[in-house]
Amino acid sequence: MPSPEPHLAILGPGLLGGSLALAAKQRGAANRVSLWARRQPSIDHILQNHLADSASTDLAEATSGATLIVLATPVEIMPALAAQLASLPLSAGTLITDVGSVKGSVVRQLEPLFANSPATFLGSHPMAGSEKTGIDAARADLFHSQNAACILTPTDTTSPIDLDRLIAFWQTIGCRVLPPMSPERHDQEVARVSHLPQLMACVTTLAALQSDPSVLRCSGNGFRDTTRIASGDPALWTGIITQNHSAILPAVRDAHRHLGELLEILETLDEVKLQHFLTSAQTLRNLLPPKP
Amino acid sequence: MPSPEPHLAILGPGLLGGSLALAAKQRGAANRVSLWARRQPSIDHILQNHLADSASTDLAEATSGATLIVLATPVEIMPALAAQLASLPLSAGTLITDVGSVKGSVVRQLEPLFANSPATFLGSHPMAGSEKTGIDAARADLFHSQNAACILTPTDTTSPIDLDRLIAFWQTIGCRVLPPMSPERHDQEVARVSHLPQLMACVTTLAALQSDPSVLRCSGNGFRDTTRIASGDPALWTGIITQNHSAILPAVRDAHRHLGELLEILETLDEVKLQHFLTSAQTLRNLLPPKP
Numbered sequence: 001m002p003s004p005e006p007h008l009a010i011l012g013p014g015l016l017g018g019s020l021a022l023a024a025k026q027r028g029a030a031n032r033v034s035l036w037a038r039r040q041p042s043i044d045h046i047l048q049n050h051l052a053d054s055a056s057t058d059l060a061e062a063t064s065g066a067t068l069i070v071l072a073t074p075v076e077i078m079p080a081l082a083a084q085l086a087s088l089p090l091s092a093g094t095l096i097t098d099v100g101s102v103k104g105s106v107v108r109q110l111e112p113l114f115a116n117s118p119a120t121f122l123g124s125h126p127m128a129g130s131e132k133t134g135i136d137a138a139r140a141d142l143f144h145s146q147n148a149a150c151i152l153t154p155t156d157t158t159s160p161i162d163l164d165r166l167i168a169f170w171q172t173i174g175c176r177v178l179p180p181m182s183p184e185r186h187d188q189e190v191a192r193v194s195h196l197p198q199l200m201a202c203v204t205t206l207a208a209l210q211s212d213p214s215v216l217r218c219s220g221n222g223f224r225d226t227t228r229i230a231s232g233d234p235a236l237w238t239g240i241i242t243q244n245h246s247a248i249l250p251a252v253r254d255a256h257r258h259l260g261e262l263l264e265i266l267e268t269l270d271e272v273k274l275q276h277f278l279t280s281a282q283t284l285r286n287l288l289p290p291k292p
Numbered sequence: 293m294p295s296p297e298p299h300l301a302i303l304g305p306g307l308l309g310g311s312l313a314l315a316a317k318q319r320g321a322a323n324r325v326s327l328w329a330r331r332q333p334s335i336d337h338i339l340q341n342h343l344a345d346s347a348s349t350d351l352a353e354a355t356s357g358a359t360l361i362v363l364a365t366p367v368e369i370m371p372a373l374a375a376q377l378a379s380l381p382l383s384a385g386t387l388i389t390d391v392g393s394v395k396g397s398v399v400r401q402l403e404p405l406f407a408n409s410p411a412t413f414l415g416s417h418p419m420a421g422s423e424k425t426g427i428d429a430a431r432a433d434l435f436h437s438q439n440a441a442c443i444l445t446p447t448d449t450t451s452p453i454d455l456d457r458l459i460a461f462w463q464t465i466g467c468r469v470l471p472p473m474s475p476e477r478h479d480q481e482v483a484r485v486s487h488l489p490q491l492m493a494c495v496t497t498l499a500a501l502q503s504d505p506s507v508l509r510c511s512g513n514g515f516r517d518t519t520r521i522a523s524g525d526p527a528l529w530t531g532i533i534t535q536n537h538s539a540i541l542p543a544v545r546d547a548h549r550h551l552g553e554l555l556e557i558l559e560t561l562d563e564v565k566l567q568h569f570l571t572s573a574q575t576l577r578n579l580l581p582p583k584p
Contacts, residue, residue, distance in 0.1 A: 127510065127511075127512040128512070129512070129513075129514070146512060146513055148512060149509065149510055149511075149512060151510065178509055178510070186510075188507075189507040189509075189510040190510050192499075192500045192501070192503075192504075192507045192510075193500050193501075193507050193508065193510050193511040193512075193514075193515045194510070194511070194512065194514055194515065196496065196499060196500055197496055197500065197514050197515050197518040197519070198514060199554060200492060200495070200496040200499075200518060201514075201518050201573070201577075202554075202569065202570055202573030202574075203492070203547055203550045203551050203554060203573075204488065204489055204492040204547065205573045205576050205577045206546075206547075206550045206572060206573050206576065207484075207488060207492075207543060207544075207546040207547035207550050208484045208485050208488055208489065208543070209484070209485075209576040209577075209579070210546070210572075210576065211484075211546070212484075213576060213579055215480075215481040215484045215485050216485065216579055216580055217441065217470055217481075218419065218441055218443065218470070218478075218481040218482050218484075218485050218486070219441075219485040219486070219580065220419040220420070220421070220438060220440060220441060220485075220486065221421075221438055222421070222485075222486055222489050222490060222493075222520075222521045223485045223486065223489050223580075224580065224583065225517040225518070225520050225521070226489040226492060226493050226517070226518050226519075226520075226521065227489070227518075227577050227580075228514075228517050228518075228577075229514045229517070229518065230573045230574060230576075230577040231574055231577045231578055232570075232574070233574075234567050234570035234571040234574055235567060237570050238563055238566050238567040238570060241558075241566060242561065242563055242566070245558065245561055248558065249558050249559070251499055251500070252499075252551070252554065252555055252558055253555065254498075254499040254502070254503070255495055255496065255498075255499035255551060256548075256551050256552060256555050258495045258498045258499050258502075259492075259495045259544070259547060259548050259551055260548060262491060262494075262495060262544065263544055263545065263548050266533070266537065266540065266541050266544055267541070269534065269537055271530055271534055274530050274533060274534070275526050275527060275530040277494065278494055278524075278526035278529050278530060279526040280498060280502070281493070281494035281495075281497040281498050281522045282494075282522060282523055282524070282525075282526055284497050284498065284501040284502065284505060284522075285493075285497045285501075285519050285520075285522040285523045286523055287501070287505055287508055288508055288511065288515075288516065288519075291516065
């Protein structure tokens, strides 16, 4: 068991930030947890519900003395927030990371901000979540119960010590830390298995319900599961998709091509090709190990 | 509590047939349950595991004295099996139904077979299932635990007594019986909320994994849920989709159109339109009540 971080500061009190605060204390990943939020009602809520040891709308106060700082805001807000952070008197050895679903644009913008600072930036992506958002949905076991993969995206300037320290932190939180990969590789992989399914769940929902929502009465578990994430926050996902646009586009083009092929098979009612199409998908889907 | 069927005969020992046999006994929907299977090893398995009171590969033997006969085979096999059944000396008042995911073609082919028989056909579709198939996956609570909708599809010739009797049977099994609808209406509705999601789960799987399956390592609950049903049996689904082809085609065309619109939004990176697209899907998806 690695030694806990003396002081973890989390910026952003959403589902991930709140769950991380709870997990860090409950699983011994940090001795002290402070939270920063933009609005005073969020701070009151955090303190009333004992979600962190301290909380403040003042960035300097919330991060003072922090050894590990985690940005847990929407990705499009991170650059401005990190620039503010870089202007503060950070201590040597302070490690800064984030929980963003996109890594290329985030790392490209955030890493240079700390080039002349005693602090260092190293990107993380703990792949836990829910179609629910906000701190009210926060749970200490969010990461552990989902056996969440966590991807760290070091660059040429990352020190092995920082990398090991951050790996140990996420493991203590309850994540399954994958081998590190480049920010670009990360973005290509999650475009396929996270961002594309998000968009496809929306397409399925629209095609199923838009002409007549009353068909919902006939729906079962198949519809429920294939479309669950379409309930996700549109603003949050607009940010993610915009930031990872270049990796998502080829994945959506592939989906459009496969759906076009399927449509052709159905137009001509070619049963042999249809069964082949379904079998190809089944074979690939069966590569995923059963839920642990 | 309605009186149980004196003798239920189930034709086809798959996931649904097996689960129905178990549920009928456990929930008091039938006093006696017999099963028909094509192959002797299935019969041996049924008897060894006490899944039914009796079992036979002989259709006459398996259905002799049955008051309710349920066809639980793939839909494309039902017409030939029903024709065989119609040639047997059935008693007056024998009710014959099925569990097929398609009703138009099934009802159109099966109902006339019993026009000059003392037995009557009335279509059912209990919407329970799993990506698993076969009697090994059978469970007495398959219907009840999923709060499964069950749709009955009476026609002009259906007697209200038969309809009430079959409604009571499926309710005792644990289904949520919906208001009856015509076979054609049924097929249109399930094309949207069951058959379309099945195909979309396959398209998502292919687009996500076909070029490089190793991206699976980055997948989380979103990918798992949106693609779960792509593991379904390709032969079974080829039958269903072929039979309900005319209702599925417009649904798949709609999906192709929505995906084309999304692709255009992404090509031009129109954030306002993207958020509007995601919000439309979210609003529709939120019409589905939370899992009970």
